[in-house]
Amino acid sequence: MTDIVPDQESQSREIARTDSDPVADPGLPAHVPRPTDVDPAAEKRAERQIATMFGLSSVMAILFCVAYFTLGIGENPTVFLGLGASNVALGVTLGLALLLIGVGAIHWSRKLMNDTEVVEMRHPVRSSDDDRTEAVAAFETGLSDSGIGRRPLIRNSLLGAMGALALPAVVALRDLGPLPPEGWYKTVWREGMRIVNDVSGTPIRPEEIRMGQLINAEPDVFFNPEEYDSEPIEGVELQAAKAKAALIVVRMQPDDITPSQDRENWGVAGILAYSKICTHVGCPISLWEQQTHHLLCPCHQSTFDLADNGKVIFGPAARGLPQLPIAVDEEGYLIATRDFTEPVGPSFWERDGT
Ligand code: FES
Numbered sequence: 001m002t003d004i005v006p007d008q009e010s011q012s013r014e015i016a017r018t019d020s021d022p023v024a025d026p027g028l029p030a031h032v033p034r035p036t037d038v039d040p041a042a043e044k045r046a047e048r049q050i051a052t053m054f055g056l057s058s059v060m061a062i063l064f065c066v067a068y069f070t071l072g073i074g075e076n077p078t079v080f081l082g083l084g085a086s087n088v089a090l091g092v093t094l095g096l097a098l099l100l101i102g103v104g105a106i107h108w109s110r111k112l113m114n115d116t117e118v119v120e121m122r123h124p125v126r127s128s129d130d131d132r133t134e135a136v137a138a139f140e141t142g143l144s145d146s147g148i149g150r151r152p153l154i155r156n157s158l159l160g161a162m163g164a165l166a167l168p169a170v171v172a173l174r175d176l177g178p179l180p181p182e183g184w185y186k187t188v189w190r191e192g193m194r195i196v197n198d199v200s201g202t203p204i205r206p207e208e209i210r211m212g213q214l215i216n217a218e219p220d221v222f223f224n225p226e227e228y229d230s231e232p233i234e235g236v237e238l239q240a241a242k243a244k245a246a247l248i249v250v251r252m253q254p255d256d257i258t259p260s261q262d263r264e265n266w267g268v269a270g271i272l273a274y275s276k277i278c279t280h281v282g283c284p285i286s287l288w289e290q291q292t293h294h295l296l297c298p299c300h301q302s303t304f305d306l307a308d309n310g311k312v313i314f315g316p317a318a319r320g321l322p323q324l325p326i327a328v329d330e331e332g333y334l335i336a337t338r339d340f341t342e343p344v345g346p347s348f349w350e351r352d353g354t
Pocket of ligand 1: 315
């Protein structure tokens, strides 16, 4: 801890040449009051300037939110000087919001806070109780000198600016993904939708799947939207829909399967369908062990038993793989009988530990 000696002018004159210190310490120059120390009008002007900066910072934070919601991105971007206007506007407004708080704080300290020079003497690191008491007193003096209690205009505008800075953070959370419940609980699967090979788009007959085989599959609506009275799904929307609906179809001996009571008719002759998306953090899975009926996630080794309702038997996944109930249509192709009954992908608070 250090001693703070406010009257350095007289002290610096005493710190002169000694035997152990052949170079005279010039000390600190005499303190010169600033215009804001002696002129109330200058002080008021500085106060208004600082509050203006904090106020403008709040405006920038609000403009950030306006730009976020109004400027186009993705397939219909708003363009400004050949650049994405959204990126430019978000960067500029957030940057200015932060900058104005910083510049306002610097201006405040330079113009209005106590700027009397002090000398701090070196001491052992451990401070005495007296020093601690003195430090607390110095801190309180600093608080008092900053005028934070006496200048409600600055204090309140600063608090407002800092509070407004939370808005961009909250608004940006919107980018984490689709809003519940539609975006989280539903995929494009629905009753009667054919299950097709994810590469060729051809529908799958049960007899085409060999014992022990795994097929990566997708909903037919991506290939034949008109069959389902659906508009073609394209671009980013298609990517998101594919990621959620991705499926694996496996065939095993019917006797090996131990379905829970509510899943007894969810398969066809030993063929079961599960989400391809790991419930840990969402890696696509297809490392399949025919003999054990285990499906292994390559990312962190979560292992699911597909003969036992997709239960987790190893690894960090907190819940089983969602299963898609399937059947066969009148033409003999595999179809879904409904959507998944639980959210696919990484777990959030719906974890049930199964
Ligand atoms: S993503 Fe599958 S175990 Fe981590």
